[in-house]
Structures are given as C-alpha cells and as structure tokens.
Amino acid sequence: MATISAVYIVPIYLVIVNSFKPSAEAVGDPLGLDLTKLTLENYQAVLNSATFNVTQAYLFTGLVTLTGVISSLLVGAMLAYVIVARAGRTFQLAYILLVAGLIIPPQVVIIPLVKILAAVGLLFSFPGLVLVNAAGNLSIVTFVYVAFLRTVPKELGEAAAIDGAGMIRTFWQIIFPVILPATATLFVLLSVFTWNDFVTPQLILGSSDNYTVTTGIYRAIGTYQTDYGLIFAYVCLASAPMALLYLVAQRYIVGGLTGGAVK
Amino acid sequence: LIPALVAAFYSLTDWNGIRRTFEFVGIANYARALSDPLVLRSFGLTFALAATTTVVVNSLALPIAAMIVGSSRINTLYRSIVFYPIVLSAVVAGFIGQAFFATNGIINQALTAVGLGKIPFLAEPRWALISIGILAVWQSLGLIAVLYLAGLKGISKELYEAARVDGASSVALFRHITLPLIAPVVTLNVVFLFVVGMRQYDYVVVMTGGGPAGGTATLAWRLVDVAFNQTRYAYGSAIGITLLLVVTIMSIPLLAGLRRRETVS
Numbered sequence: 246m247a248t249i250s251a252v253y254i255v256p257i258y259l260v261i262v263n264s265f266k267p268s269a270e271a272v273g274d275p276l277g278l279d280l281t282k283l284t285l286e287n288y289q290a291v292l293n294s295a296t297f298n299v300t301q302a303y304l305f306t307g308l309v310t311l312t313g314v315i316s317s318l319l320v321g322a323m324l325a326y327v328i329v330a331r332a333g334r335t336f337q338l339a340y341i342l343l344v345a346g347l348i349i350p351p352q353v354v355i356i357p358l359v360k361i362l363a364a365v366g367l368l369f370s371f372p373g374l375v376l377v378n379a380a381g382n383l384s385i386v387t388f389v390y391v392a393f394l395r396t397v398p399k400e401l402g403e404a405a406a407i408d409g410a411g412m413i414r415t416f417w418q419i420i421f422p423v424i425l426p427a428t429a430t431l432f433v434l435l436s437v438f439t440w441n442d443f444v445t446p447q448l449i450l451g452s453s454d455n456y457t458v459t460t461g462i463y464r465a466i467g468t469y470q471t472d473y474g475l476i477f478a479y480v481c482l483a484s485a486p487m488a489l490l491y492l493v494a495q496r497y498i499v500g501g502l503t504g505g506a507v508k
Numbered sequence: 509l510i511p512a513l514v515a516a517f518y519s520l521t522d523w524n525g526i527r528r529t530f531e532f533v534g535i536a537n538y539a540r541a542l543s544d545p546l547v548l549r550s551f552g553l554t555f556a557l558a559a560t561t562t563v564v565v566n567s568l569a570l571p572i573a574a575m576i577v578g579s580s581r582i583n584t585l586y587r588s589i590v591f592y593p594i595v596l597s598a599v600v601a602g603f604i605g606q607a608f609f610a611t612n613g614i615i616n617q618a619l620t621a622v623g624l625g626k627i628p629f630l631a632e633p634r635w636a637l638i639s640i641g642i643l644a645v646w647q648s649l650g651l652i653a654v655l656y657l658a659g660l661k662g663i664s665k666e667l668y669e670a671a672r673v674d675g676a677s678s679v680a681l682f683r684h685i686t687l688p689l690i691a692p693v694v695t696l697n698v699v700f701l702f703v704v705g706m707r708q709y710d711y712v713v714v715m716t717g718g719g720p721a722g723g724t725a726t727l728a729w730r731l732v733d734v735a736f737n738q739t740r741y742a743y744g745s746a747i748g749i750t751l752l753l754v755v756t757i758m759s760i761p762l763l764a765g766l767r768r769r770e771t772v773s
Contacts, residue, residue, distance in 0.1 A: 246576065441595075462603070
C-alpha cells in the first residue's frame with residue numbers, strides 16, 4: 246500500500262514543489278527541494294499572463310458552475326417529485342427518456358447542440374454554456390432524486406395533502422428538507438464535474454473571448470509546452486478551488502458515490 | 509435526447525454545417541465511416557484502450573480496496589491519497605501526464621540519471637497510447653477502489669468467521685464469499701469504465717493531439733476533428749451515432765454476461 250501511495254504522492258509533490266521553482270531548477274533537479282531557491286515567479290507570470298486572466302476565469306467558471314448546478318438541482322428535484330408522486334404513464338415515459346440520456350456520450354450531442362445554440366444566438370455565450378450544462382446534469386440529478394424519493398414513505402406527502410397543502414407547498418415544506426442530504430452530495434459532485442469539464446466549454450465557447458479555467462489553461466499552456474515550473478503553476482491554480490472543496494466536502498463525495506453504488 | 513435525434517437526422521444528410529440546404533443521402537455516411545480506414549483505426553485503438561484500462565483498473569482496485577477496508581486512521585489517509593486525482597480536471601491530469609511522459613519529461617530525466625535510455629513515450633504511436641492508458645488508470649483507480657470499498661463494507665464479518673471455522677483458506681474465502689457478494693459492484697465498475705474509456709478525449713487533446721501519426725486518435729477525437737475542424741457535420745454525426753450504438757450494444761452483452769456470473773457464483 247505504501248508503494249501505491251507513492252505513485253500518487255510523488256506526482257502531486259512534484260507538481261506543487263516545481264511550481265515554486267525557477268524553470269532551470271525544475272528541469273535540472275525535479276525531485277530536489279532547495280528552500281532558499283523557492284520563488285513565486287511562476288505564479289507571477291501566470292497572474293500577469295496576457296492570454297489567461299485568473300480572476301476572470303475563476304469568476305466565469307464559478308458562475309457557470311453555480312448557476313448550472315443549482316438550476317439543474319431545482320428542476321431535477323421537482324421533476325423527480327412529480328415522477329414519484331404521480332404514477333401516470335406520461336411521467337414514467339419522461340423518466341425513461343431522461344435516464345436514457347445518461348448513456349449518450351457528450352461528443353455525440355455536441356454537434357447538434359452547437360447548431361441549435363447558433364440558431365437561437367446563444368453560441369459562444371455564458372447563458373448557452375449554462376443551459377447545456379444544466380440540461381446535461383438533469384439526467385443524473387433526476388435519476389438520483391427519484392431513487393432517493395422512492396425510499397421516502399408516501400404517507401409523508403399524503404399527510405400534507407390531507408392538511409390541505411397543494412403540490413408546490415408540499416414540495417417546498419415536506420419534500421425539499423427530506424432530500425437535502427442527496428442535494429448536498431449532488432451539489433458537490435456536479436460542481437466538481439462542471440468545473441473540470443473541458444469538451445463542452447471548448448466547443449461551445451470556441452475561439453470567443455470567454456473561457457473557463459480548463460479551456461483557458463489549455464489555450465495558455467499551448468505556447469509554453471516545456472516550461473514545467475510554469476505549467477505546474479497553472480495546474481495548481483486550476484485545481485486549487487476543487488482541491489479545497491474536496492478537503493471540506495470529502496465525506497459527501499465518497500458517501501455519495503458509495504451510497505449510489507450499493508443500491 | 510433531442511440533440512441525439514437531431515444528430516441521427518443530420519447523419520443521414522450531406523450537410524456541412526454552414527450551407528442552408530442539404531440533401532438526404534441515406535446511409536452513405538455510415539457506409540463511408542465503416543470503410544474509412546482512419547475511422548476503423550480510431551475504433552480499434554479506442555476499443556483496445558478502453559478494454560485494457562477496464563481490465564487493469566479493476567484488477568488493481570479490488571486488492572487495494574481489500575487492503576484498506578479497515579477504518580484505522582492510516583487507511584483513511586490511504587483512501588484520501590488514492591482518491592484525490594478524481595477532483596483533478598482531465599485537462600490538468602493531461603498536463604501532468606505530459607510533463608512526466610514528454611521526451612525530456614520527468615520520467616525520461618530520471619531514466620537518464622540512472623544511466624538508462626529514454627523511452628519515446630509520446631513520440632512513438634504505440635508508446636503514446638500506452639502513456640494515455642497509464643494516465644487513465646492512474647486517475648480512475650481511486651474512484652473504482654472506493655466503489656469496491658463500499659461493496660466490501662457491506663459484507664458481514666460473520667460470514668468470514670463462519671467459513672474460517674469450517675477451515676476455509678483465504679483464497680477460498682475470496683472466491684466463495686467476497687467475489688459473489690461484490691459481483692454487482694464489479695458489473696457496475698466494468699461497464700462504467702468501459703463506457704468512459706470509449707469516450708476518451710481530453711487526455712488525447714492535451715497530451716498528443718491525436719498523434720503521433722494518428723496513433724492516439726480515439727473515436728471521440730476523430731469525431732470532433734471531422735465535424736469541427738473539417739466542418740463535415742453530417743459525417744461527424746454519423747461517427748457519433750455509430751459510437752453511441754457500439755457502446756450501447758457492447759454494454760448489453762457485457763452486462764448480461766456479468767449478471768449471469770453474479771447469479772451462478
């Protein structure tokens with residue numbers, strides 16, 4: 246187990262340490278750690294880069310992630326509630342269609358998506374990317390919520406109905422609090438996936454002025470292929486927010502994945 | 509799902525994505541895809557990549573999960589260590605991989621330092637594909653191990669104790685208790701890795717750009733290249749739909765086969 250851990254620790258060590266070393270040092274002696282020679286010049290270079298504005302990329306990707314994830318969670322939760330509460334044919338069919346969306350590779354749908362977005366004038370834009378992300382998440386969100394809601398006793402909703410609560414009120418006051426744990430897990434997982442996604446923003450934003458963190462560093466690094474100190478500084482900056490989220494919310498990620506697997 | 513239908517529709521036309529008009533050409537695009545040596549080559553190497561990583565990751569992940577199944581503090585630490593790559597973007601992992609595998613990258617420097625020759629990781633088609641495979645194994649191992657871990661935790665300890673009292677060996681314990689009980693997780697992991705592997709795209713873009721000499725041009729990379737760089741949308745859609753059909757059709761016997769093993773054992 247110690248050997249296996251080394252395979253995982255050595256890369257992360259090299260990435261972090263070398264991002265603080267002058268390039269010559271990083272090439273000559275990647276493993277070494279000479280505290281007197283540590284420098285912030287790589288990070289300064291990244292922060293001053295003309296092609297990649299870190300603050301802008303963080304804000305843009307953060308907004309894309311938040312709006313995309315929250316809207317898909319809201320819509321997905323309501324959809325799942327309706328699917329579970331109303332056993333009609335229409336809703337079951339909608340559910341099957343949604344779940345079928347899970348197995349379609351994103352590259353297959355991206356061509357028509359790009360054309361549809363271009364037709365309605367949303368290509369290369371923030372709303373376009375958010376819409377695609379939200380819709381793309383909807384399958385998995387609904388799937389998880391439906392599985393989760395099926396474990397919630399029906400009497401809960403029925404009791405509320407007897408007390409005169411409408412469907413919308415029941416949803417907000419009874420169902421929403423119950424599905425909060427699943428929501429936390431989904432929120433963390435989807436945030437990580439959306440933040441890290443590359444194909445979708447690459448093809449939707451194309452060569453426009455907007456870029457997410459992943460497409461931004463891909464564009465920026467292209468020109469510096471061999472300067473590992475610099476590349477690693479980009480890598481660290483791109484991963485830092487999700488690494489923090491991972492440390493804070495680790496139990497939600499692992500719990501969510503394992504919970505889903507056992508079912 | 510609607511975009512998938514639209515893609516299926518385009519795939520039957522000769523649309524190039526820019527013109528306003530197009531004509532139906534029936535299955536011509538599919539016929540061309542199936543006889544296009546580039547597409548066939550992409551299919552072959554994507555399949556090889558997906559199949560190999562699936563087998564390697566699963567055969568590594570299960571023993572790892574078994575080793576760290578206890579809830580001691582050191583095991584929790586190991587879990588975090590193996591799992592962290594999953595929060596890295598595939599693009600980021602690709603850049604790390606590139607730094608390690610490049611001709612003058614970290615691994616080759618280490619090899620030179622101990623007096624060994626360089627390995628042409630990204631310069632030679634076969635090695636480039638292997639490098640991408642290694643990276644894929646590295647990044648997905650933690651996720652799969654954690655899924656196995658959950659499966660192993662679900663097995664009650666009394667079963668093992670009872671079998672041991674009856675004099676069963678460790679190997680027998682594994683074959684007759686562990687394996688049958690985690691078979692559903694095996695099914696999930698195999699199908700999941702295979703489907704993800706067939707879509708391999710990000711590593712290729714970052715590390716090799718499909719090269720050298722098309723040696724790492726996976727089907728997903730080929731699709732994007734054909735549709736967006738060559739603006740042959742209809743043909744790209746046909747490749748996409750073929751990919752979708754192949755993945756779906758291959759997942760079914762895979763699922764059925766593994767299911768059968770679940771019930772037999």
